[in-house]
Amino acid sequence: MSTPQVSRRNFLRTAGLGSAGLFLGLYLPDAAVAMVMSEEEAVAADVYTELTAWILIKPSGQITLVSHRAEMGQGVYHSIAQIIAEELEVDLASVDIQFAQGNEKKYGSQLTGGSSTIRGAYKNLLKLSASARQVLIMAAAAKWSVPVTECYAASGHVIHKPSDKKFHYGELVVDASKLQAPKDVALKPRSAYKLIGKPLHRKDTPLKTNGQAIFGIDKRIPGMVFAAVERNPRLRGKIKSFDDTEARKVPGVTNVIKIAMGVYDMDREGVAVIATSTWAALQGKKALKIEWDDSGFEHVNTPEIYRKQREVLKTEEGRLLKTQGDPNGIINRSKDILDVVYETPYQSHATMEPLNCIGHHRGDTVEIWGPVQAPNWIQDYISKKMGIAFDKVIVNMTFLGGGFGRKALMDYPHEALVISKAIGLPVQVIWAREDDITQGPFRPGISYRCQGVIENNEVSAVKFRTAGQNNDHFRSGDNGKANRSTSEGWLKPYFETIKNISFADVLFQTPVPTMFWRSVYASTNGFAYESFVNELAHKAGKDPLAFRRQYLKEERAAKLIDKIEEVSGWRNKGKTKGFGIAITECFGTTVAQVVKVSKKKGEKLKIDQVWAVVDCGWYVNPDIIHAQIEGAIVMGLGAATIHEITFKDGLVEQRNFYDYKMPRLTDIPPIEIHIMENDSDAGGIGEPGLPPFAPALTEAIFDLTGKRIRKLPFDMASI
Template sequence: MSVSEEVENLSRRGFLRIAGIAGTALCLGIYMSADAEPRVLTEDEARLANAGIALAAWIIINTNGKVTLICHRAEMGQGVYHSIAQIIAEELEVDLYGIDIQLTQGDEKKYGSQLTGGSSTIRGSYKNLLKLSATAREVLIMAAAARWKVPNTECYAETGNVIHKPSGKKLHYGELVEDAAKLTAPKDVKLKARSEYKVIGKGNHRRDSPLKTNGEAIFGIDKRIPGLQFATVERNPRLRGKVKSFDATAALKVPGVTRVFKVVMGVWDTDREGVAVVATSTWAAMQGKKALKVEWDDTGFEHLSTPEIYSRQRELLKTSEGLTLTTQGDPTGIIAQAKDKLDVVYETPYQSHSCMEPVNCIAHYQVDKVEIWGPVQAPNWIQDYVSKKLGMARENVIVNMTFLGGGFGRKAMPDYPYEAVMVSKEIGAPVQVVWTREDDATQGPYRPGISYRCEGAVENGGITALKFRMAGQNNDHWRGGDNGKANRSTSEGFLKPYYQSIKNISFSDIPFKTPIPTSFWRSVYASTNGFAYESFLDELAHKASKDPMDLRRQYLKDERSQRLLDKMEEVSGWKSRKKNDGYGVAITECFASTVGHIVKVSKKSTGGIHIDKVWVVVDCGWYVNPDIIKAQVEGSIVMAIGAATIHEITFKDGMVEQRNFYDYKMPRITDIPQMDIHIMENDENAGGMGEPGLPAFAPALTNAIFDLTGKRIRKLPFDITTV
């Protein structure tokens, strides 16, 4: 189904064109209603007609012709700040670089979910934005045609103007907004075919790049408001411990330090205690924190070490069938009777998010309301959490979004904004709480470390059964407790077409809990699942004496997958590679996009493995900007290299062993291989791209190492210099 056909079937959405801002602007937005009919209402009328439902003004055109776009999701490097403007510019026929973009506040009634996660911004909004923009364009054309007393068909829009074809007469949008605001929006708006796009699909320069280059962009850590104080917090290193006592004498002697007190930070359904140091500057607060003397109460919970965590997981994989997420056929029975089968365990580590911009947040508690400013991925979640914790009306928790210097899921957590609120409440003033890199490394939350038991059977060169069991922490349990169901992400990353061609498959989750806080990490569970499942498919291919690419082709029978495989073979020269040349393949699905990686490796003369090249083929359906997609894939590969071969979070006696980049090292430029990225062209629904480029890299790399050396790697991270 095409984009234009899809937008006509949008359910429970009404498109509004309203006269707003005292009649001086044309505002277009969306509001939730029981039908999908366009309506022409004032904002007050819209609210009266739909109690509690407010208009979301996404596009505003003033009488000067200036176009303002309200960006409802966070910009954390993934490019939505630019891409949303690119969509608007295409159908509205305005200059992409003339659009003013404003980050908005959290307001679920106006914008729906504002969670920036799951690579959801473009795929969740593009159809609405296309139709909104086209509707604005058509209303402006109607206004011009009416003024000239000519048929609409004689007029067209271009570069912010409506032009009369026969006469060449021209009116800019600003001259038309008042007339346009009085017209009834057309019900059916024809959208452009992809072949007609002039802006979408082009790799134009990002709107936010100059702002981030010249320092104009305001990140959370840059934000300042009147009367702002600054704070840091010394938190229990064992994550769930309490404050037994503290001595603030030395801290209070540090110039600039004004207050020291105990603070409690909510982490979903538990609490974490610490001691806050408030000062006139962040530097003073940090020095005061260093001077603190704190005695901790660490009783009442386990002090786990990494070897114990994975030993427990492996034991569970031996003895428990776990909770079934999905099953078809009889994989257990087939495997039990099979002559040719595999039963292996894969292991993935805990990982830190290590965002470039350390965690920070400004909060101002004012008895009847709270206002928050910062690098937040999920303003709606913060409003929910803080309002419930404080017993305050949700609408009185105001969340203002800034640019984020990286998020990866960490900054969707409401813990750090809530902590800032508690500090502000105590001191009766606005405060910015800044985490150090050591805080970030030692406090989490982390990507959960997971072990997988993978069983499979082959017969006559094909797979007859697959059985996967996962033992690792469930992120959902931190948010809403244990509901007794399998982790809903147990099969994440595994391609859906496999279910159609492999008749016996099961996925199970073995519940596993620790005091360690975990949360979403880039590509969430696909980043760990993908390593286990795609590595295991490679093992089965070799056991069946099948080329790994041919095995995937055998079971990925749909046309879209076949075209992806064709492209992967074409760009990498897969079929012309030599035996033991060091090639590995993996394909994963993540947030409605399928991404295939082929990695080529070779042996270094000095020992170890060199990653020569990575070919990536992306099928994300309808897309906006190829350069942004490629940048996201490149960044994902760099992040995946680190997670697979360089760093991990480990625990000893309940405490994190890593503290900063000296012992949680990042990939260096010399570690980065050549990358060749290709995007499939089709008009399928848009998938995400902020995350899907990551999961397939690790298994493609380890599969390539097996092809070169015959050594199978089943545990991450591994030392690539000693393989």
């Protein structure tokens, strides 16, 4: 293959690593082929090279990996390095990691969401690393004038087996850069892995415990000032007037200006207080006196939202997403229909690191630094919103203190740039917790009407309709189609055994801004659909786990059921009460959970144990999987039993953790996690552990008490 070329300017801008070395990447026209070049060749060339990933091996032997996705706790910062180190045959400690700037041409999508990073990149990363290893072996063999077959790589060295001579990789980079990387390199079988599949300590943990990790809120640049913004508490409201007299008296406050922040295709008006410190900006913000104009649009109330959702579910068929067989015909002629409605609440993302961003508007170029999940989306939005060339919008990623989908929105980077443009200085905007909780966007609250028919103790038909806000409508408008995520969370093998199924989305809109939330629609769909499966099982007079075995006959699903039955002791529980089961699938991963509950007289209902079995196919690090599933269960527990966002007269009623409470350590039950072993393609991990928890919990409560819960959240103390 001919060596693609890269200009000196673009190479240095994207590399930024200084000393010469071996430069490796995946060339887009053929992602199976590695590209190697020396830095001299890269600098001498004059055509831009598009790479999906790259590594630099320095003469010292130090290996630098550029990570194109954000690290927000889910573990990709470490996992990508663990993949590279495996096939490259280097010690993980020798791999340095840097975050890439936003560059869709170079890296493809950089959206960190949908549990997509490892499952979307691992095959190419393995190929790249194996090709790099092989070209280094080729270079060493040539230096020794020996057959390549007599050489092997280990611990960052190439070793000649007969003589035991060795070169470290840094000694080979100049020679390797003159070779063409092989197109086809055999990858290791999983049985030969030394690093992948092992519970290795994460590379970012020391950084996060010793203070070296730079989160967005830690970032500083020369000449930076600080800002806090009082925004209209209703998305579509305007500023009628404001008095900044007292705000300007706060020591450190230097300016107060009216601004408008873009939220999707709308603008949210506010007043920004600029100061020499975050504290001064926040104090100045508290001293503002603002009169809002909130006329001309609906001021929503939570009870009314759900009343309207129930009404449309009674009267409208909705937009059909998927259907097979004749569910309507069977349901319409049946005299015994299971017809129930489930309700799920609005939720805040409530990330531990509040929203923040540094923006610097330099005229024809803008630059941001901060905790962002979607650099490419930000570049596109800012380019169009502010009339700046796409490649002049520079996005620098930092560590994120949680994201859950909220930090994929473009509003807070846009706001920082609006303020920077107005004052002519770089500025860091930090949101208070009250801003975060009250402003949204939120996970949409959704109601589900689920209908089913049991005939001869078998499922004849199921019909699902949802009524809730479609996130895509905020992003790109109503396209007249059903919400594409209406069936998310429902297991695909059901379509093979239940012959009459339909999913439809009933259009429902409010002024409340909504956004992706961990596991997206599966977090609410999973509660409704799996709770309904449990109800169908009881109507058929069957054990809920055995019922699923009957309808989930696909091999991987069957093995998953066998495993959850084994580890939870389900088959031996006999007539013991308080066990619940749920199984959901999203982002390529299936998770089964069993929850056991008990209640002693005079005491609160207790969750005794949660068992989770995960089938994510090929995986990197079991410890990261355990951490993500545990975290998802805790988050699912909070969303099911503790917190929700409610509205009164169009205003959010919650403000901080005193009234939007989180689960405490004493609320967390023992959690036991098992990973299925197979060679299927990698699935996601950050999100799939959340959806099955709520339906498993509510089924366990029904098993114990006979009380059926169809509305979230519910108070455990009231059971």
